[in-house]
């Protein structure tokens with residue numbers, strides 16, 4: 001038990017909290033729902049991996065479904081609400097290693113993976129940075 005508590009503290013110290021909708025990053029978020037926009041849920045990830053405000057990013061679970069998309073994804077994908085609930089393979093294309101790397105991050109890997117992906121079969125490529133986030137455990141894919 002003691003070890004679990006200590007790990008929790010360590011995680012919190014080097015973690016940043018970010019909103020799944022507006023992407024605002026805070027050190028401390030007492031509420032589950034974002035205080036800035038009221039629309040997103042506050043998740044945490046490694047501090048140096050946190051998305052920049054206004055970034056396009058997706059939240060993907062271990063079963064490779066999109067469960068969250070930032071407001072900025074609207075410019076990249078069109079309507080963001082169509083992203084949520086979609087299989088990742090229908091949303092991002094172009095890198096065969098993507099499913100494995102996303103699943104690894106969603107299972108809590110501390111490694112940061114970088115992929116090149118397209119939002120349409122022949123669209124322009126975006127750089128995707130994949131890291132673990134939570135809770136619940138998921139992968140954060142920041143697109144730039």
Ligand SMILES: [Zn+2]
Pocket residue numbers: 019020021022023024034035036037038039040
């Ligand atoms: Zn927000």
